[in-house]
Amino acid sequence: MSWDRLVPLLVEAFGQTMYMVLITLGVGGVAGLLLGLGLYVSRQGSFLQNSVVFNVINVAVNIVRPIPFIIFIVAIGPLTQAVVGRRIGIEAVTFAMTIMAAFVFARLVEQNLVSIDPGVIEAARAMGASPLRIIFTVLIPEALAPLILGYTFLFIGVLDMSAMAGYLGGGGLGDFAIVYGYRQYNWEVTVAVVVIIVVIVQLVQWLGNTLARKALHR
Amino acid sequence: MSGTPASGTTPTGGPPSTTTAQPAVRFVDVTKTFVTGKHEVRAVDGVSLDVHAGEIFGVIGYSGAGKSTLVRLINALEKVTSGSVVVDGTDITTLGESKLRHVRAGIGMIFQQFNLMSSRTVAANVAYPLKVAGWPKEERAARVAELLEFVGIADKARQYPARLSGGQKQRVGIARALATNPKILLADEATSALDPETTQDVLALLRRVNRELGVTIVVITHEMDVVRQACHRVAVMEEGKVVELGDVYQVFSAPRHGATRRFVATALKDRPAPDVVERLRARHTGRIVTVGIDEASGSSARLTSTLRAHGVDGTVVYGGITEVAERPYGSLTVELVGPDDAVERLVADLRSFTDVVDLGTAARPLDDPSVVVHADHPEEGPDPEHRSAGAETIGPAGGVRPFGSGVFGGPGGSVGGNDPAAGRHIVDGGDER
Numbered sequence: 001m002s003w004d005r006l007v008p009l010l011v012e013a014f015g016q017t018m019y020m021v022l023i024t025l026g027v028g029g030v031a032g033l034l035l036g037l038g039l040y041v042s043r044q045g046s047f048l049q050n051s052v053v054f055n056v057i058n059v060a061v062n063i064v065r066p067i068p069f070i071i072f073i074v075a076i077g078p079l080t081q082a083v084v085g086r087r088i089g090i091e092a093v094t095f096a097m098t099i100m101a102a103f104v105f106a107r108l109v110e111q112n113l114v115s116i117d118p119g120v121i122e123a124a125r126a127m128g129a130s131p132l133r134i135i136f137t138v139l140i141p142e143a144l145a146p147l148i149l150g151y152t153f154l155f156i157g158v159l160d161m162s163a164m165a166g167y168l169g170g171g172g173l174g175d176f177a178i179v180y181g182y183r184q185y186n187w188e189v190t191v192a193v194v195v196i197i198v199v200i201v202q203l204v205q206w207l208g209n210t211l212a213r214k215a216l217h218r
Numbered sequence: 219m220s221g222t223p224a225s226g227t228t229p230t231g232g233p234p235s236t237t238t239a240q241p242a243v244r245f246v247d248v249t250k251t252f253v254t255g256k257h258e259v260r261a262v263d264g265v266s267l268d269v270h271a272g273e274i275f276g277v278i279g280y281s282g283a284g285k286s287t288l289v290r291l292i293n294a295l296e297k298v299t300s301g302s303v304v305v306d307g308t309d310i311t312t313l314g315e316s317k318l319r320h321v322r323a324g325i326g327m328i329f330q331q332f333n334l335m336s337s338r339t340v341a342a343n344v345a346y347p348l349k350v351a352g353w354p355k356e357e358r359a360a361r362v363a364e365l366l367e368f369v370g371i372a373d374k375a376r377q378y379p380a381r382l383s384g385g386q387k388q389r390v391g392i393a394r395a396l397a398t399n400p401k402i403l404l405a406d407e408a409t410s411a412l413d414p415e416t417t418q419d420v421l422a423l424l425r426r427v428n429r430e431l432g433v434t435i436v437v438i439t440h441e442m443d444v445v446r447q448a449c450h451r452v453a454v455m456e457e458g459k460v461v462e463l464g465d466v467y468q469v470f471s472a473p474r475h476g477a478t479r480r481f482v483a484t485a486l487k488d489r490p491a492p493d494v495v496e497r498l499r500a501r502h503t504g505r506i507v508t509v510g511i512d513e514a515s516g517s518s519a520r521l522t523s524t525l526r527a528h529g530v531d532g533t534v535v536y537g538g539i540t541e542v543a544e545r546p547y548g549s550l551t552v553e554l555v556g557p558d559d560a561v562e563r564l565v566a567d568l569r570s571f572t573d574v575v576d577l578g579t580a581a582r583p584l585d586d587p588s589v590v591v592h593a594d595h596p597e598e599g600p601d602p603e604h605r606s607a608g609a610e611t612i613g614p615a616g617g618v619r620p621f622g623s624g625v626f627g628g629p630g631g632s633v634g635g636n637d638p639a640a641g642r643h644i645v646d647g648g649d650e651r
Binding site for chain 2: 117120125137141
């Protein structure tokens with residue numbers, strides 16, 4: 001297949017990947033942040049200590065996170081059916097990616113929050129700040145730099161997940177590389193996709209590092 | 219800080235009268251127990267005390283004595299297990315969480331590690347409690363500027379805490395704690411992470427806060443020097459209990475409990491240890507006596523006039539006079555040279571108005587009575603098991619000497635023969651501290 005015909009397909013695949021990745025990062029990122037905050041504030045010794053909430057989230061994260069994504073997509077098929085209405089296609093894949101991303105990010109958020117000096121939280125409590133205010137005006141700002149780096153890490157993980165989308169007819173760059181590169185013995189196509197992905201990752205990592213540096217006042 | 223509510227309450231501050239109608243904080247038989255697994259730790263054990271409005275109240279104790287827990291009961295960062303804590307007339311042990319937040323907003327707190335938010339500038343850190351309290355933006359800015367001016371770091375407003383020195387960080391902490399015009403300020407080991415010079419600056423600032431703004435301050439510390447310089451009254455804590463409580467000057471001059479004696483000894487190093495006494499006798503031919511100097515006995519001027527009256531030469535060979543709660547206190551060790559009977563009459567005369575320890579001469583050495591007690595119990599070291607036992611052992615000696623008996627009298631008193639710091643005071647009547 002000539003590049004004349006491949007380029008429009010590649011552009012379309014790129015668009016599909018961006019669609020999946022951005023929606024996953026948006027929805028999964030917010031959900032993951034909330035789950036991570038939930039883990040942190042409910043853990044023992046924290047200011048909203050609650051062992052039931054902590055154990056539920058903790059066990060859920062531990063169950064979901066280690067499952068290889070390709071198996072996870074299939075395993076949550078019934079749930080995808082119930083929510084999205086179908087088990088295949090780009091929406092179905094994006095749904096599965098969002099769930100996985102949320103649980104992965106929850107752990108990253110929790111780890112970064114744990115490193116906050118508890119004294120700063122105590123100081124905010126001593127000033128009469130409510131738990132909700134502490135979460136949004138102390139926890140998140142104080143951990144912002146590592147959270148940005150964690151989110152950057154998540155982006156790359158999500159890009160990796162999106163390569164599996166082809167199995168459910170979701171399209172995207174991964175699917176394009178398999179279908180038009182690997183199966184057609186077209187080495188150039190594979191290399192082109194790899195180069196595009198490497199460039200995206202480099203750009204995003206650079207952006208993440210820059211923002212994190214700005215957020216870190218040391 | 220004009221126009222602040224606090225400045226209207228007790229404009230002059232200073233040591234308050236004890237007849238204050240309502241205590242700033244009242245502990246009534248307060249107990250706090252922590253349960254970790256199967257272990258139960260009684261951090262605060264049956265404490266009852268009043269913190270008077272307008273005073274600087276010290277709580278001193280070794281780490282683990284329960285003092286940090288005690289102070290956190292005042293703003294309910296920790297909840298009591300039993301008993302009640304009354305803050306400014308309100309029993310806070312009965313309040314719900316949202317009402318407690320309101321109480322906390324009226325109590326400032328500063329910390330050993332400052333606990334500033336690294337993601338906010340100095341100005342934003344100070345503005346934070348104002349935001350919590352719902353101040354409008356323009357008023358916040360004006361108040362922050364006023365506070366930074368008061369603590370002397372107005373030029374650092376736009377810096378981030380990471381760029382500040384420890385002393386500057388604590389100033390920010392103090393500005394932040396004072397932002398909402400609290401009546402009470404809790405200082406949890408506020409100078410423990412600072413060097414000696416910065417400690418002086420921060421203590422001076424705390425005294426100013428107390429004097430000019432009339433803020434009641436509760437100071438938690440393990441350093442008796444902090445109590446000596448800043449506090450009006452002090453409670454000594456050990457194993458969750460308050461073992462001694464009183465006016466700082468009285469506690470320094472007549473410490474009753476073993477723990478108190480050891481703390482006093484760390485702050486006053488005016489009396490020569492036994493090995494120092496031996497060297498003094500070897501170096502000086504005259505009679506060596508240690509004469510107590512305090513406010514009641516009329517300072518060293520009376521010592522000079524008494525020496526003159528008896529025609530005896532006195533040379534200061536050791537000692538130190540310092541300020542305790544802003545009043546003079548200490549002792550001078552003097553070599554007396556003159557006819558034997560004149561020296562004898564002089565010593566008797568000195569004993570009539572102050573505490574005198576006769577150390578004799580090289581030919582006829584006399585022992586400090588409190589050191590004799592010490593030597594009778596050589597096995598009693600500064601280990602925790604003997605802390606309370608020491609109080610009884612030293613009791614009679616403490617009674618004989620109206621003050622200063624704790625300097626090295628108490629078992630395990632830190633001014634022993636091996637204290638390198640003691641040597642610095644030789645032939646120095648002034649205040650080194």
